[in-house]
Amino acid sequence: MLAKQGWRIATKLDSLVSKLYKGRYFRYSTFLKAETGHNSSWAWRSLLEGRKVLEKGLLWKIGRGNSVRILEDPWIKNSLPIATVQNQIPNTQLEWVNQLINNNRQWDEHTITTNFDPDIATRILQTEIEEGEDRLTWAREASGTYSVATGYKIAYHFFHPPMEQLPKVCRDKKMWKALWSLRCAPKIKVFIWNACHDGLAVRGRLNKRFHNIPNVCPRCEEAEESVNHCLIQCHLANQTWQLPPVNHLIQALETQMFWKWWSHVVHQSNHTTQGTKNVVLAAVLC
Structure with missing residues (x-):
């Protein structure tokens, strides 16, 4: 809207x-x-x-051409603005589209072919010149x-963006499916989701926005408080992970990224009853 x-x-x-x-x-x-x-x-x-x-x-329809910039504005159908594919024009005096139109209201073919790459020149010559003023249109609707x-x-x-362009944390479908199917309080699932996306209000993140807030962990005062440090690496938190039945998860605690550890926890569950209970317990402990 x-x-x-x-x-x-x-x-x-x-x-x-x-x-x-x-x-x-x-x-x-x-x-x-x-x-x-x-x-x-x-x-x-x-x-x-x-x-x-x-x-x-957006797409400009060319009329007089005096309102449309040659390089910056989108005015060639099915094409990006010229500046994205051709950084400059040999004739630096060319700035507005009306400078490419002759007195007969036709494209100046000589000026166009000598100043633009062949593909762009062909697209310009195929662009219709309308009567009246330039007008702005929406190219996605007829x-x-x-x-x-x-x-x-x-x-x-x-x-x-497409899946292949997403960070690795977003591509692990099994991890997210397992998280949202856990039989625990919704707020716990949301907390883990935020932790995996490094979205918790830990001191390390707060310090980047508010420099008066120290970035050191307030519990151990030994390292910067990141999500991974807060929930796993801090020796006070680590004491919890040393207790059964989650002590076997300690082998994956060396990673610097929380989501990699959580992915390991999920993949180690093997969909067994006990494995699922361990995942839920790990989520609750976090």
Whole structure:
């Protein structure tokens, strides 16, 4: 929905909300180029977050060409902005798309072929020049109008990259399936999930944001308090892991990453009744 509001601000320039934000945040620019600014409101910051999704589906339709930058703006169909594949143009005077259009409202083929790579030049020459002003469209819809459904798809892939690009901690499906199927309180499962993602408020992490907080473990005062140190390596915590029936898990406690230890615990359970009980017990002890 934030991206949809951003779409309205970018395309409906005569609307009251567009005029309001333009006067406050981008008086001499456009919504797509606007910056956060000083003392900006929560609503404005939220709109700029929504703009990240919007930018991935925009396409300029060329009319006069005086509003579209050659390198930075997306105006070639099924292609990224030119700047992502060609860093510079031999003729440094070329900045706006209208400089590539001749007096007959046709593409200047000589200028294009001498300044762009062959593939890009071919795509430019295949781009339609319309009558009237340049207009912003949504490339993911045939109508050219933004829709929440296609925006959601972009946002999903933006925040959920392909499995092969994820960290190793996210690829161990067996570990996560075993965690969420444990017969214990939901808050314990969530705690382990946070620990595996290094998301606990241990001093090591807090010190990076608030330097007045010491990063040393308050219990042993011997090492930095990381998730792994707090739950496993600290000698006070380690005393717990020396007790039966979880003492056999001590052999995997040398790792510096908690999720690797937890993965070992899960894979050692072998789906036996006792193994499952040990996993639950380990989760509770954490």
